[in-house]
Amino acid sequence: MTQFIQLHILTSYPPSNLNRDDLGRPKSAKMGGFDRLRISSQALKRAWRTSEIFEAGLGDHKGIRTRRLGQEVKQSLLDAGVAEGKAKDWTAQIAGVFGKVKKDSATGELEQLAHISPVELAAIRQLTAVLADEKRAPDAQELELLKKNHKAVDIALFGRMMASKPDFNMEAAAQVSHAISVHAVAIEDDFFSAVDDLNTNVEDSGAGHIGDAAFAAGLFYTYVCINKDLLLDNLEQDHELAAKALKALTEAILKVSPTGKQNSFASRAYASYVLAEKGSQQPRSLSVAYLKPIVEQDYGTVAVQRLQEQRRSFDSVYGACAEQHCELNAFTGEGSFEDVIQYVTD
Structure with missing residues (x-):
């Protein structure tokens, strides 16, 4: 039976613009009839793949x-x-x-x-x-x-598609969702000005530059599913390299933020909650937990409760949807990063 590793992640970003649309505004999507913030899976995967964590752990096995x-x-x-x-x-x-x-x-x-x-x-x-x-x-x-x-670990994880030479395609072992805010959002605009340092205000006391930038804050749910058997096949059954790949990927997922507008907002964040699951059962996302947007003020506590309740509800109607699980909760200080890494790579 195919073995799957599933990661359910909650990450809170302060005011930021991590992933922009064609107008320079934070990407969004409608879910449950409400506007939500969105970070595309492409932006997430690039941030992880090009991170120092990935380079340090997999530099000799990383393509371009x-x-x-x-x-x-x-x-x-x-x-x-x-x-x-x-x-x-x-x-x-x-x-x-x-x-x-x-x-x-x-x-x-x-x-x-x-x-x-x-x-x-x-x-x-x-x-x-x-x-x-x-x-x-x-x-x-x-x-x-x-x-x-x-x-090549990044190709093994994220795949390669060559339309003209399909024999050299590689199916991705890791599937990554778009990150979506668990609550409704309204994107705001920041009007700003910059002062000319050499302007003595003798003739002109106005700003040297004026502009505006869109931003928003949100608590995001991200889902990652890794087909461990396919990863091993892609890496020619090299179990040691597969373990390194899982460690580097998991650490990047939990610690690395997209780079968009970081100099303007310094919105780097670690995951605040992680639910890791393993088993041969058919994978499923838990995004339905947030189909109804959270409106309570304590987003973090409620988001974790919703996720845990949804997991139990799926188990109740379908039977156990995973054989094991491991949690990290930085809201309450329970679990540990090392436990999650060990669980995923074991």
Whole structure:
């Protein structure tokens, strides 16, 4: 039976704008007929994947997402004395392995982001060095740079989709919800001004700059489901690396905030409550606990109670929806971060 790890997280952010829409305002969504704050799963996953926690724990097994693969390749060829025309052609061939190259791109820039594993990146650099040294174009066999087996943890967790080469796709082992506020919100606007330090107020006492910024505060529910069996398959049954991946991911989920407008709001936050579950049962989110928005003033206490009650209600009608669980409650000081990490990685 497939083994699942489910994480239910409550994180409170003070006034902030962590994830903006096309107008620069905090993202939102309607739920239960009310406007809620939202942080997209893409913003969350990028913050976790690029965090110092992820780098420290998994640096040797972390890939890169880029469209600019060709820039390094072409520059290496040019530095080695390869003519401009040949460097451009060879770069397009190498970059083209990972996606469609933009028309008329001088640097082999790809049309879409490509997720490249450390093994693949090393193969690209090795091939580039050979071509530069031998002053020749790559052959078909040398261009077999994509790898099915590469042990890139971020690709194993969050997946890779290559429409032109589906054989090298990888299904994500981790599913991440959009974070949604457990209460209704009204997005506010901050009007601000800045003073010109060299303005002596002799001729003009006005502000040097005026502007406005949207913000809101909220307590967010986030749900993460990890298919442990699929993670092991993606990492070629490397149990030690899978445990490192689970540890780094869980720590990032609990400690790392999206980077949007952090200099303006300093809205970094740790998770205030975590419910971790394990078992072979079909996974389910507990977001329905907040279908009716919380209106009580003590958001934290009520949000935890709602989550725990919803878990018991699902268990009551469906039977146990998980075989084990572990909790951390920073509102009351119960449980510990180390307990959650040990539980998830055990």
